Amino acid sequence: MAAVATCGSSAGSTGSAVATASKSNVTSFQRRGPRASGTNDSGPRLVSIAGTRPSVRNGQLLVSTGLPALDQLLGGGLAVGTVLLIEEDKYNIYSPLLFKYFLAEGIVNGHTLLVASTKEDPANILQELPAPLLDDKCKKEFDEDVYNHKTPESNIKMKIAWRYQLLPKIEIGPVSSSRFGHYYDASKRMPQELIEASNWHGFFLPEKISSTLKVEPCSLTPGYTKLLQFIQNIIYEEGFDGSNPQKKQRNILRIGIQNLGSPLWGDDICCAENGGNSHSLTKFLYVLRGLLRTSLSACIITMPTHLIQNKAVIARVTNLSDIVVGLESFIGSEKETNPLYKDYHGLIHIRQIPRLNNLICDESDVKDLAFKLKRKLFTIEICWPSHYSWIHPANYLLRALILLFPLPRTMQIKMTTIMSYPSNWYIF
Amino acid sequence: MFVELNNLLNTTPDRAEQGKLTLLCDAKTDGSFLVHHFLSFYLKANCKVCFVALIQSFSHYNIVGQKLGVSLTVARERGQLVFLEGLKSAVDVVFQAQKEPHPLQFLREANAGNLKPLFEFVREALKPIDSGEARWTYPVLLVDDISVLLSLGMGAVAVLDFIHYCRATVCWELKLRILWRRPSQPTAQRDQSFTYQYKIQDKSVSFFAKGMSPAVL
Numbered sequence: 001m002a003a004v005a006t007c008g009s010s011a012g013s014t015g016s017a018v019a020t021a022s023k024s025n026v027t028s029f030q031r032r033g034p035r036a037s038g039t040n041d042s043g044p045r046l047v048s049i050a051g052t053r054p055s056v057r058n059g060q061l062l063v064s065t066g067l068p069a070l071d072q073l074l075g076g077g078l079a080v081g082t083v084l085l086i087e088e089d090k091y092n093i094y095s096p097l098l099f100k101y102f103l104a105e106g107i108v109n110g111h112t113l114l115v116a117s118t119k120e121d122p123a124n125i126l127q128e129l130p131a132p133l134l135d136d137k138c139k140k141e142f143d144e145d146v147y148n149h150k151t152p153e154s155n156i157k158m159k160i161a162w163r164y165q166l167l168p169k170i171e172i173g174p175v176s177s178s179r180f181g182h183y184y185d186a187s188k189r190m191p192q193e194l195i196e197a198s199n200w201h202g203f204f205l206p207e208k209i210s211s212t213l214k215v216e217p218c219s220l221t222p223g224y225t226k227l228l229q230f231i232q233n234i235i236y237e238e239g240f241d242g243s244n245p246q247k248k249q250r251n252i253l254r255i256g257i258q259n260l261g262s263p264l265w266g267d268d269i270c271c272a273e274n275g276g277n278s279h280s281l282t283k284f285l286y287v288l289r290g291l292l293r294t295s296l297s298a299c300i301i302t303m304p305t306h307l308i309q310n311k312a313v314i315a316r317v318t319n320l321s322d323i324v325v326g327l328e329s330f331i332g333s334e335k336e337t338n339p340l341y342k343d344y345h346g347l348i349h350i351r352q353i354p355r356l357n358n359l360i361c362d363e364s365d366v367k368d369l370a371f372k373l374k375r376k377l378f379t380i381e382i383c384w385p386s387h388y389s390w391i392h393p394a395n396y397l398l399r400a401l402i403l404l405f406p407l408p409r410t411m412q413i414k415m416t417t418i419m420s421y422p423s424n425w426y427i428f
Numbered sequence: 429m430f431v432e433l434n435n436l437l438n439t440t441p442d443r444a445e446q447g448k449l450t451l452l453c454d455a456k457t458d459g460s461f462l463v464h465h466f467l468s469f470y471l472k473a474n475c476k477v478c479f480v481a482l483i484q485s486f487s488h489y490n491i492v493g494q495k496l497g498v499s500l501t502v503a504r505e506r507g508q509l510v511f512l513e514g515l516k517s518a519v520d521v522v523f524q525a526q527k528e529p530h531p532l533q534f535l536r537e538a539n540a541g542n543l544k545p546l547f548e549f550v551r552e553a554l555k556p557i558d559s560g561e562a563r564w565t566y567p568v569l570l571v572d573d574i575s576v577l578l579s580l581g582m583g584a585v586a587v588l589d590f591i592h593y594c595r596a597t598v599c600w601e602l603k604l605r606i607l608w609r610r611p612s613q614p615t616a617q618r619d620q621s622f623t624y625q626y627k628i629q630d631k632s633v634s635f636f637a638k639g640m641s642p643a644v645l
Contacts, residue, residue: 058491219537219581232523282579283535287522290515293485316579319483357491359461360628 049252049296051109052080053180058357063111063252063298064181066101069380071181073350073369074323075362078300080252081293082322082354083285087305088259089329089346094371095302097378098327099256101184102300104129106198106254108182113200114234116227116257118264122202125258126195130184185376203230205265223266224284231255232291241295253297260284261303261317270307278313285320324351327371341383344370348380429468429496430461430633436624441473446566447599449591461628463572464489468496471503476564478553480531480546482514482576495631508564510553514576535580543582543590551597569598 055062055076062077065084071077078084084102088095106113107129115122208226220228234240239247261269261281269281292299301321308314318324329346330336348369355361370383434440452462467489470477481489490500503509512531521532531549534541554567577587624635636642 279581
């Protein structure tokens with residue numbers, strides 16, 4: 001499990017993690033190191049960009065996804081130049097939240113935003129962003145929200161299910177001195193002055209589809225072609241790839257694309273199994289990845305993969321994305337009434353984490369993760385039992401014993417906790 | 429280059445086989461460490477390598493290559509390595525009209541074209557230079573990863589044709605070695621197959637027979 005703390009060994013050189021965008025063929029994957037072209041004057045160190053930090057493992061520049069718990073699971077954050085693909089939950093209730101957290105994090109850090117959508121006007125999306133919880137008052141609010149009843153769970157030493165104790169706790173509270181990753185209050189809106197002070201670009205397909213933007217011929221659907229052109233334009237005009245001699249950019253571009261692949265984009269991949277445009281989406285992702293790899297940008301895409309008929313396309317889309325996170329909400333499924341999941345709203349699956357500039361990646365050991373949307377916060381926690389259908393036969397013996405020989409109440413509670421362990425932990 | 433893998437495959441950079449096609453398949457996992465292994469192996473064996481990198485950028489392979497003891501920038505400058513960076517080229521092809529045929533020309537075409545320009549690029553890169561002195565031992569073609577061509581609109585037939593052409597030219601005409609990578613379902617029958625388990629570390633990979641991992645024993 002990746003450590004969240006910034007690496008101590010390179011404390012003095014956080015600045016030089018930024019790719020030297022002034023060079024022409026740089027990618028955002030340059031390793032941190034002394035500047036190759038030494039200037040005569042000792043030259044100021046590269047100014048570190050707000051809201052970024054180098055990865056502990058390989059010096060990769062990371063940005064926060066807006067959810068510190070998710071950052072932790074992804075090995076510290078989202079690497080600059082990569083794509084985070086969110087597989088939408090069935091009724092598209094929770095994936096817009098992750099989308100908004102990503103954008104809100106961009107506004108709080110002063111990054112430039114590019115919001116693309118077909119359903120909602122990007123200006124409206126920005127109005128609905130959650131408000132950031134600032135350090136001084138969030139601790140108080142957080143305490144009353146989460147710990148409104150005394151739960152000494154964290155202090156119980158697990159006797160038999162001791163392996164769970166070794167699993168790291170997922171950080172769900174605000175860290176007082178973190179500048180990387182903020183907490184947001186889902187019940188309040190982002191202050192208007194912050195939105196107006198930010199630099200953002202919107203791409204609303206119904207408006208753009210009729211415009212006469214010069215478009216190179218390409219075999220993508222027109223919506224995708226226009227979006228790619230728009231993104232490439234912004235990257236070039238605002239100097240995120242270092243190729244524009246007039247613009248020296250020291251900021252990150254956060255791109256958010258909502259519901260990619262849905263029929264509103266003109267793509268029929270969700271309607272038919274072997275449609276005419278079956279390669280449009282994957283081509284789009286490939287070219288987008290090419291644009292991202294050569295610029296200081298990070299992208300979040302939400303996609304209704306549960307609607308894609310052709311399973312091979314889902315595999316290709318996964319292959320072409322860097323990080324893939326799937327959301328599965330319990331609404332309408334049989335898991336809603338399952339008592340084990342009663343505290344949660346859904347499961348979160350980390351399907352893929354990239355191995356960038358490295359042979360290994362920070363794959364989390366924990367696979368059973370669930371999320372819940374509390375009144376104010378979206379939290380991700382380890383979900384204790386995952387295989388309820390098959391219970392170790394020895395459990396029945398234990399249950400029979402308990403029924404025959406009633407135990408004092410405190411011991412009974414501990415026993416039920418033990419019995420709901422995953423079936424692959426053999427404790428007998 | 430992973431020494432343990434060399435031992436398993438019974439090869440060293442000095443006496444590697446020629447005229448063979450090696451297919452790297454991974455199913456539900458990431459087998460990219462094998463690509464890094466073979467790339468560094470053949471660079472160390474002083475071969476001329478044409479690397480068609482479709483899925484990651486040059487600096488990614490370079491940084492991992494440095495961990496394994498080869499420098500791709502030096503190899504490229506010396507002429508030992510011909511590197512086609514798919515991601516960067518795709519952006520150039522899509523957004524600007526190209527004057528000459530580009531290896532990734534098919535990205536601009538609406539219908540499924542063929543991979544002839546890409547094949548021409550490979551053949552051009554690997555043909556022996558008639559300068560008299562042989563600097564490199566034998567040429568190698570590496571493609572990472574061929575399933576990206578399917579994602580980009582090529583039909584399976586076009587990709588198979590490309591593989592066939594490359595194999596015919598590279599393996600038999602020029603006596604070379606090709607390595608492909610594609611994710612796939614694991615295929616069944618082979619004459620002689622060995623199964624090992626592996627664990628990837630920061631700079632190396634250790635292999636062991638099934639069930640013999642130190643973590644288990």
